[in-house]
Amino acid sequence: MDHGYLENVAQENGLVNVSPYVKLAVGLGAILLSLVSPNWITPLFLTLTLGGAILLLARIDPGLYARLLLAPLSFAVFSVTAVILVTGGGEVFWAWQPVPGVALSVTSRSVLQGMLVFSRMLGGMSALFFIALTTPLTELFMVMRQCRFPTTLLNLAMMVYRSIFILADQVDQVMSAQRMRLGYSSPREAVQSFGMLCGAAFIASWEAGEDLLRAMDARCYAGRFAMLSESQPVEAGPLAAATAYLLVGSGLLLATLPGALSWGGV
Amino acid sequence: MHIMEGFLPLEWCIAWWVLALPFLGWGFFRLRRVLDADREALPLLGVTGAFIFILSSLKLPSVTGSSSHPTGTGLSSICFGPGITSVVCLVVLLFQSLFLAHGGLSVLGANIISMGVVGPMAGYLVYRALRDSRVNVYMTVFLVCAVADICTYVTTSLELALAYPAAVGGVATSLGVFLGIFAVTQVPLAIVEGIVLALVFKYIIQLKPEILFRLRIFPERAITEARGGA
Secondary structure, eight states: OOOSOHHHHHTTOTTTTSOHHHHHHHHHHHHHHHHHOSSSHHHHHHHHHHHHIIIIISOOOHHHHHHHHHTTHHHHHHHHHHHHHHOOOSSEEEEEEEETTEEEEEEHHHHHHHHHHHHHHHHHHHHHHHHHHHSOHHHHHHHHHHTTOOHHHHHHHHHHHHHHHHHHHHHHHHHHHHHHTTTTSSHHHHHHHHHHHHHHHHHHHHHHHHHHHHHHHHTTOOSOOOOOOOOOOOOHHHHHHHHHHHHHHHHHHHHTSTTTTTTTOO | OOOOTTOSOHHHHHHHHHHHHHHHHHHHHHHHHHHHHOTTHHHHHHHHHHHHHHHHHSOOOOSSSOOOOOOOHHHHHHHHHHHHHHHHHHHHHHHIIIIIOOSOSTTHHHHIIIIIIIHHHHHHHHHHHHHTSSSOHHHHHHHHHHHHHHHHHHHHHHHHHHHSOBTTTHHHHHHHHHHHHHHHHHHHHHHHHHHHHHHHHHHHHHHOHHHHHHHTOSOHHHHHHHHHHO
């Protein structure tokens, strides 16, 4: 069953055979470049190129990717508006003092600051989407184990991962049944139905945990989950492409540093 | 309320990560102690983490028309305490970033502080204050979850205000603006999540009270009373 999780897409993407280390290096490197960029040029470059890689190399459905890009829009609009209103400097376009001591304004530098924050969010989210859409969590678990993350944390994460899909199926079934019986037809009904749904999910998850414990006992669980230690090897081609990409991004960042203000920085 | 990837400047991402690490260390210590004492705890913690993830992926019925998701951290802090909740939140927030594109990796430290540390701790304090009082189970759960959500929202606003202080009035003005802008979605969310989780407890008490007896989160007397009145 499709729950709309990016993990389902990541399992079948076009870059699934590329080493997770290479994909993580590209994603994390792009997040870092986006964060240290003093202007919107580099984040915009990262947004466009990573979007291209997601659509053309990973072959992700463009409609899904467009919906993903729209998802953080409400947070972005609210937050960037606040940043523009509170930060100042430069030519004042609009100002308002709602109460003494509090001044809200739109200025030339605050607009640039807002554009910078928005572009960093776009660049960062594109990098996050790149990781989420191309690297299945099972590969990330492998990387985390090879990087010697605490076993307790890994075991907990794997247990959560395994349980999510079981629970999601049950929640889908209960919610469909509730919708068919007009369980969400009014706000009062909706809150009642939602509470019932969550209560049923909690009880189901508890019972799933007890079943799991019995199953683990039957398989001689001794504090460590077995995991196949095979992962895609790092190949020269993808490694060279990733290195070249990050170098180009870094070069662009450095090239736009001296004229940061004239290039739209703050 | 998650801060999105790329929103916080690098120095604040690092600062919140550094601040989150001691809490995560304390959480790991508590988790190891619980697992050493009771090996059955791991699968139950795992499915509870999955439950919180599923809860956070569902859209709450919203009175303002906005899209809001419950956090579930109040529930976790009642069941396991704030220390273990911070570790569970680390896992859930990581999955939310990679499964749902909620939050992000560089801002994970800031989100852990707001959703995994401050919110659950505030909720836990309310829980400890009301647990043995005459306040009934449902009102206690409502207040714990609502307070945890409100504190998460205030902390997130503070994190945003510290990163982007106002030109006039500094952090205080900026905090007021962020609090005001997000109040539209976050205050109704806190109230609705409190009601929903009180209803969750109602169903657990009616259908499977032995879960609550096993977790020992409320006195048996309080559960029996709630069951009789349910």
